[in-house]
Amino acid sequence: MGASHSHRNKHCHSHQSPINICTKKARHDPILKPLNIQYDSKTSKRIVNMGHCFNVEFDDTADMSVINDGPLTGKYRLRQFHFHWGSTDADGSEHVIDGKVYPAELHIVHWNSHRYPTFEEAAKHPDGLAVIGVLLKIGEKNPVLQTIIDNLGQVKTKGKEHMLIKYELSSMLPKDLNYWTYPGSLTTEPYFECVTWIVLQHAIPISSAQLTQFRGLLCTAENEKPVPILENHRRVQRLHDRVARSSCT
Numbered sequence: 001m002g003a004s005h006s007h008r009n010k011h012c013h014s015h016q017s018p019i020n021i022c023t024k025k026a027r028h029d030p031i032l033k034p035l036n037i038q039y040d041s042k043t044s045k046r047i048v049n050m051g052h053c054f055n056v057e058f059d060d061t062a063d064m065s066v067i068n069d070g071p072l073t074g075k076y077r078l079r080q081f082h083f084h085w086g087s088t089d090a091d092g093s094e095h096v097i098d099g100k101v102y103p104a105e106l107h108i109v110h111w112n113s114h115r116y117p118t119f120e121e122a123a124k125h126p127d128g129l130a131v132i133g134v135l136l137k138i139g140e141k142n143p144v145l146q147t148i149i150d151n152l153g154q155v156k157t158k159g160k161e162h163m164l165i166k167y168e169l170s171s172m173l174p175k176d177l178n179y180w181t182y183p184g185s186l187t188t189e190p191y192f193e194c195v196t197w198i199v200l201q202h203a204i205p206i207s208s209a210q211l212t213q214f215r216g217l218l219c220t221a222e223n224e225k226p227v228p229i230l231e232n233h234r235r236v237q238r239l240h241d242r243v244a245r246s247s248c249t
């Protein structure tokens with residue numbers, strides 16, 4: 001078989017996300033650096049109901065809110081964050097840790113402004129995006145999340161957006177930034193295999209009442225019969241030839 005044929009037959013779906021992370025197989029790689037996160041609250045812009053979730057969008061016209069180091073080469077610019085959740089607290093995360101599912105998951109999306117001119121261009125390359133995944137566990141009410149939840153009423157229907165001024169995203173993160181990392185994909189359309197996943201090993205709390213408010217968002221537009229976004233998480237995908245690495249022993 002000629003090279004071109006084998007190229008054509010190469011899996012182009014072998015690096016899909018999310019995955020089940022087997023922590024025992026995720027070996028510590030000493031080359032991995034601590035994650036460096038520098039978010040400027042002045043870059044927060046608005047919250048938008050996307051139909052299948054809500055995005056909190058940031059001004060990514062310059063390297064103001066960025067991450068670097070960790071498994072990354074160069075700076076990656078903060079673009080948006082969003083959540084995935086389930087129809088009950090028993091389900092909802094996308095990544096699974098040693099078979100354990102969490103009730104929700106936060107995705108903080110960054111793109112490689114070091115190498116590519118735009119987010120859309122970066123999304124066409126394996127080193128184009130870096131997404132920090134943070135697992136959510138049911139616990140006490142989370143005051144930083146409450147600021148977002150207080151605004152959901154303004155974006156109840158698909159396409160609605162509302163300003164969000166000076167949001168301190170860094171205060172939502174755990175103090176412990178140890179992570180697992182592996183090469184993967186977007187977990188929704190268009191599923192591009194362009195993501196360096198950085199899944200934090202420490203979960204953050206959300207109360208059951210707060211999580212219930214996510215499910216009150218509608219995937220329908222204002223003038224349509226209301227349909228709630230009860231769940232929006234993708235099932236785990238095959239690992240194929242990939243290895244997840246840990247930032248710590």
Ligand SMILES: O=C(O)/C=C/c1cccc(OCc2cccc(CC(=O)O)c2)c1
Pocket residue numbers: 082107109119120123186187188189190192
């Ligand atoms: O034409 C379209 O509808 C889409 C175009 C497009 C073009 C390039 C990229 C891209 O990414 C969407 C995206 C961004 C960030 C995260 C996710 C998946 C998730 O929910 O975690 C999806 C979308």
Ligand SMILES: [Zn+2]
Pocket residue numbers: 082083084107187
């Ligand atoms: Zn996501």
